[in-house]
Amino acid sequence: MSDIEAAVALNEEQLHREEQERIVKQIAKELQLTLKQVRTTVDLLDEGNTIPFIARYRKEMTGELDENRLRDIEDRTSYLRSLEVRKREVLRIIEEQGKLTEELRGSIVKAVKLQEVEDLYRPYRQKRKTRASVAKEKGLEPLSAWIWSQPKQGDLMAKAAEYMDEEKGVHSAEEAIQGAMDILAENIADDASIRAWVRRYTMDHGMLTSEARDADAESVYENYYSYRELAKKMPPHRILAINRGERESILKVGLDVPADSVHQYMMKQIIQGPSAVSEVLKAVIEDAYKRLIAPSIEREVRGELTEKGENQAISIFAGNLRSLLLQPPVKGRNVLGVDPAYRTGCKLAVVDDTGKLLEVAVTYPTPPNNKKREAAAKFTELIHKYEIQLIVIGNGTASRETEQFVAEVIAEAGRPELAYLIVNEAGASVYSASKLAQEEFPDLDVAERSAASIARRVQDPLAELVKIDPKSIGVGQYQHDVSQKHLEESLKAVVESAVNHVGVDVNTASPSLLSYVAGVNGTIAKNIVKFREEHGRFLSRKQLQKVPRLGAKTYEQAVGFMRISDGENTLDRTPIHPESYAVVSRLLKELGVGLDKVGTKELAELLAQQSAEELAAKLEVGIPTLRDILDSLQRPGRDPREELPLPIFRTDVLKLEDLLPGMELQGTVRNVIDFGAFVDIGIKNDGLVHISQLSGGYVKHPMDVVSVGDNVTVWVLNVDLKKGRVGLTMKPPKELANG
Template sequence: MAQLDENVEVGQGKLTPEVLERIIVQISKELSLSLKQVRTTVGLLDEGNTIPFIARYRKEMTGELDENQLRDIEERVHYLRNLEERKREVIRIIAEQDKLTTELESSINKAVKLQEVEDLYRPYRQKRKTRASVAKEKGLEPLAVWVLSQPKQGDPLAEAAKFVDADKGVETADDALQGAMDIIAEQIADEAPVRAWVRRYTMDQGTMISEAKSPEEESVYEMYYNYREPAKKMPPHRILAMNRGERENVLKVTLEVEAEPIHRYIASRFIKGQSSVEALLHTVIADAYKRLIAPSIEREVRGELTEKAENQAISIFAGNLRSLLLQPPVRGKNVLGVDPAYRTGCKLAVVDDTGKLLEVAVTYPTPPNNKKQEAAAKFNELIDKYAVELIVIGNGTASRESEQFVAEVIAQRQDKELAYLIVNEAGASVYSASKLAQEEFPDLDVAERSAVSIARRIQDPLAELVKIEPKAIGVGQYQHDVTQKNLDESLKTVVESAVNHVGVDVNTASPALLSYVSGVNATTAKNIVKFREENGKFKSRKQLQKVPRLGAKTFEQCIGFLRISEGDYPLDRTPIHPESYDVVNRLFQELRVELSQLGSKELAAKLAALEPETLAVELGVGLPTLRDILDSLQRPGRDPREELPLPIFRTDVLKIEDLAPGMELQGTVRNVIDFGAFVDIGIKNDGLVHISQLSNGFVKHPMDIVSIGDNVTVWVLSVDINKGRVGLTMRDPGKSANQ
């Protein structure tokens, strides 16, 4: 079982076992998981195990935590370790100033958020020159102390007159008193409890307000030209839209909050009762809030709102990307890929059922050339020559004109086996111009490579899409407005998860695909392919141990996700890890069957009749692992994507003018966002199913109902021909009235 190191490295120091245990207890409470699950997971991660490996092959140790739960633990332990490091750094700095008290150190150690630590550290942070620091240099701190003592008697101006000193730049009693007020104002603004309360109040009671800088100018931000909404109720997409409008200098955005309740709260903390300086302190409080607290708290609250909005946008992109990557492959068909264009013509690429390129060509059926007859001849030639069954068209420029043309070609042929499909071509141009594409197709131009990518996307979406930088695939909202580092990390995680969920054929996989396999980096991936090219196809998983830079730890992490479909050892084509091969051998001895029977109906029937609970004890193996083994033995070589419905193939094209409210259509979900889903119904622009139209019941988020690639039945709600917009519903008009 994984054990935690006696001291775990963090930055330049180490976490003590006590601190690490405190972190584990906190994560256990936050995520509602047992201490054992969290402790074991942290230990496995510290040993260098990957999330996919732990989720699949260490289920007994973690109590069958899934990938999402494991990633939550990983994220929180990383945050809390960094928090502990920051705490130690802050304590060290304050101690060096000889200002560290037992109470302050305890407060810092008890903090559970980085913001709390920074609030506590704020009074001790080295500041640039401020009004307060200037006043202190002038020797006015004792006057500030006198004011804060809140004497019952005494004239503040008379007391301030004692500090008049022209040599120090204090010309009058008013100057002295103002300096003391500046010192007190900064002290109030630096109070951690005050900042925490004002931050919370601003978040709860603040109103986001946006105004147009030039109201007469048209822009996509017109709905925000005179807009206000409670900050805590703002949905993520509106926050990001406002931020973008502000960044583009179209909008002025502010966070407004009533100041009087804040003044009262601060006064309750600092004003002890009636005194000779009470009015003065009320003035100081108002100044401290307006000048020092409000601007920074507004930045912090807006920063927090933006962070939440970004996390939501990244989550949506990640969910959509996973759905796109796990689209079912369309196997066994020769495909003609079409990269549409106007002036430069449509680039064509025919690939066989394995994705091998057979021929490229260019035709000009779209404006301004309109050479439809010549184009039809070339299409028919390629279809006949290579027995093409499916034409795949990219959804970019000129796609609908190309679709219209392809539909006409199919109609003229009256070929029942031939159909077409529109696919999302996002990122195809990025791939086409990449070094990877140049190496793969050195003799093709950029557009021809794009046509190949479009054709292959339908045959094996995962294998093709991993060649593209994930954020270039473009299935989300506001992906360009979020922190790119966080987006990249999240999307890489999604691709890694999808690749390992499906598994990889080590004898056909590209370096791009292999680099996402658990434990494999880009260098190791290239070494695997190079070894394969130099030595021929891998015959067994064991052979991978001979690949340069693929050490024992990497082998352990990756080997269960790598398949050898036609190797020497039958189990090498299953997800069963070699560490469990002995279990399988003992099982087969007990069943009196041979490995050669793997995949047979007879073996599947025998396996289905077994009682895993009893068998696990007999074989000395964990029940979760045994269940996975039995499932893999019953369906060796199974691709989990094949259980999903295939995309809708079309033979004819719709125009927006053909649509009318109430019309029932079949469509494919192309994108899911906060406020609904866009559905391809075969017209130029995708129709929108608003979140309120996804179901007869309450929908918290569209992703709870639909995913990219889903085939859905929709009904037309509205048609705006001028704007090219179609409103759709998934609520059956025939049923909704009765519900």
């Protein structure tokens, strides 16, 4: 390498370090974290560590940042690095034009938003043909400069006449003035500080308006047929609803901004006092705003509002999905899964308490066939033959008619332990038609596979739901109206987080489940299963190192989340990482007990009495890591989902007509959205608990009070038999009486 090349490389390295430090400082300021926390996290991510691994096994290094904070740092780092790339590109282009001043360079370097960089770059960007560019070609820039200088005296018409030129197409003084005004209007519209002010003002004072294209047409958007709301106060779900109405050509949407206030601000910035061109400049300012600034700022503000709506919709979907994935497994029961339908009949699938498929069948208890007697005989046969304890019904088409039928079968069965459950079957049909389902159940048709999936969903919701594209699990709002790439990334992160939170039994997990373990991809997941099939059960975590393509980095990231329940080393069934096994040995030696005591009540009681701070100092290990070790040793093999209440099992069905205001019911939260929660109370349609009815106190968002899968006590507020709707409240009757 030559001296020049070495100097260039050194300079680039210096610039990279400066950029990195700028990014770290910006993120620390935004997220209110220490520089060390951000710097360490960025370094760990750059080294290829996964977020679940960092959150669980590098707590000392990050100051115990949780997954959400780590993802925030990851997202902001990615954004700000892309921003630095764009800054370099913009600086290069402006410098090549010979127009880069130190002041401009400083403004671009300091920018923390892409929009700021683009505003600063706007005057230097190559433009398509505009009225201003045409005027410049006609040689009218000097006239625009004369007007911009705001001379106290002078005759504008006479000055403009000097620029008349038949060859260039300037036929009159009026045409010359108009061309100069076009140049000035574009210059004003390109001013970064003016655009920034107008953007802020538009967001703060703009009223989003919508009206019907056909006021007589019936639609779900009737609330928005004549609507106005301050843009910055619009809740996300309303933004997305109005966007959809506009996209479907039902609504006309606009942004109403007080133009006079904008004109006054711009005049104050531009007009220096009385001059020979004051009136012309006022006209230029009004034209610049109306023709050039307002339309593009409206697009930007609407885009910002849409992004706000999308981010909230994705956040809700992600939160609901996590709650659904972490539903407690219903273990130790033989289950009869039912995929209900009308014409094609109810498909049945029996699975044992391990999820193994035992038998499939089809019955026709619902219209138009109504073969209830034959169906009841088949149900009863399967119930007795396999000692069924739970019937699980998908909540799709014909589910409530099937539920009524199942309740009657249970009443006749004479088995007190028998109950039924309605489950969200979203995505079951997607899974059933997938290549994965074909490999799993090659001899079943699509509907039979769906019934098996529905049955397994209660036995291990996480293991079954990871087989389905997260977008197909409908537990959100407006998920089809948001950036599908952003949605997919967010939901994948949620599934990954849930899988690693629970841990995976490496001897029973499917490739679908294994592929979400930190550091493991689809190929490695299949290789793990193939290795297991060829060599038998894994007896130790160390054996994973023999799996093809599972290298040292993957092993480090993944092994702590993989469990071996009956292996050679009892620690392999805990969340303790093998890198900490030596710490466990020192700990047990300190306490005077052997490894064989792990899992005993005696050791659990002994560990509960220990001071993590004192032990950490003795064992020369971080306090957060030791706390996790103590917790894991007290409850080895623990499934965190088992601490949650099981779903509500039912034996009888309610009808809408049975409900009366004030009636107390037990229900299961099916979906949480911006304005409330939908609760399954055992009738055809879920009841709505509006956000105002979730608690006696102020509720900022429903997710602060309830989650998907929660068992809740509700009271009937109102019943609309015509529309089939039920209003519910979670406020006890005494609170309701007091308002």
